[in-house]
Amino acid sequence: MRRRAAGPVPAGRGPRAAAGPTPSDAQSDSIAALTNDIAALTVDIPLSNKPKRRQIKPFRFFDLPSELRLKIYGYHFGAVDEVLDLDHDNWKRIHHKLAIFRTCRQVYREASYAFYTTHTARIFPIYGKFFKTKKPLLARMKPRPRGFLTSLELRLGPGWNGPPRGWVVNDALGLRDCVNVRRLRVFVEIDPSNDVCKGFRRSEGFYEKFSRDLLTAVLAEMPWCQTVEFDANPSVKKAGAMMRGLIDVATGQSRRLAWGPEKGWDDGDEPDEPEPVINNAPIGVPAMLDGHVMITPVNDGHNHNILVFA
Structure with a gap:
């Protein structure tokens, strides 16, 4: 009988491998069985000691009285400037505050009412790239x-030598929708009739007439607007051509006059400021009277105080 030569056994022709679990499988099975035994002995006690999450109940905001809700809205919008205008900083200062409008319909109605009734909208913009826009804030x-x-604000003075073309009152501006406006604030930044503006005016009385026509149209x-409140920068005089024309427009339409805090005007005439002493001229000459030194005023048309020294 011929014997086969010894050599490597070809793949697939060797003895069948012994069937049975590997050491890793056996270890996993023993751990699972031990876990089941522990769970069976402690049915009422959980294996993990994690505390239960406490369910937080939502705050019932609408159960508060309406007065308190409006007060809360006021605190929410407290950092927003009183006067609303087109500005490149509105995205950072105002936009994130208005996100509360998207909460629900009731919050939108209440919060929008609280926001717009406590802020003044500027009719025509005065800042940067929006100064010459044809679509002011009200139109948007x-x-x-x-x-x-x-309340609305009309600010006069910017562009006094060439007002923007967008500063015009028309249906697109939307003033007829402002049915609850009771006060129009008119702030005058500069009076072109002042001698400082001489030589830079477009023409004599041009901007004064433009301002009167604009206020008349507004x-x-x-x-239904009952009150027109006037205010101005310190250099603007109440007796100047600019202010006299604007006041005549308001009184001609039977509107009540009011005065803003910046200038401090009242219903009376503005007191004349004393003229300064020119070139450090002496206000008087010394003289002796009963052993006292007295300053005798110089007759230069000014009223000077008399200073007496012992």
Whole structure:
């Protein structure tokens, strides 16, 4: 009988491998069995000691009285400037505050009312790239927010030598939707009739007439506006051509006059400021009277105080 030569056994022809679990499988099975035994002995006790998450109940905001809710809205919008205008910083200062409008319909109605009734909207913009825009803030607002406004501001002075073309009162501006406006604030930054502006005016009386026509058009769109509040920079005089023309427009339409805090005007005439002494001229000459030194005023047309020294 011929014997086969010894050599490596070809693959697939060797003896069948012994069937049975590997050491790792056996270890996993023993751990699982031990875990089941422990769980069976401690049915009422959980294996992990993690504390139960406490369920937080939502705050019932609408159960508060409406007065308190409006007070909370006021604190929320407290950091927003009183006067609303087109500005490149609005995204950082105002936009994130208005996100509360998206909460629900009731919050939108209450918060929008609280926001627009406590802020003044500027009719025509004065900042940067928005100065010459043909679509001011009021024109960008919807009729409902415009109806919440209670005060508007008209700022006169910027562009006094060449007003922007967008500063015009028309239907697109939306003044007729501002049915709750009761006060129009007119702030005058500069009076072109002042001698300082001499030589830079477009023409004599041009901006004064433009301002009168603009105020007349604004008031004509809002016959329900009762009060016109005037204020100005310190250099503007109440007796100047600019202010006299604006006051005549307001009184001619039977509107009540009010005065802002910046200038401090009242219903009386503005007191004349004393003229300064020119070139350090002496205000008087010394003289002796009964052993006292007296300063005798110089007759230069000014009223000087008499200083007496012992």
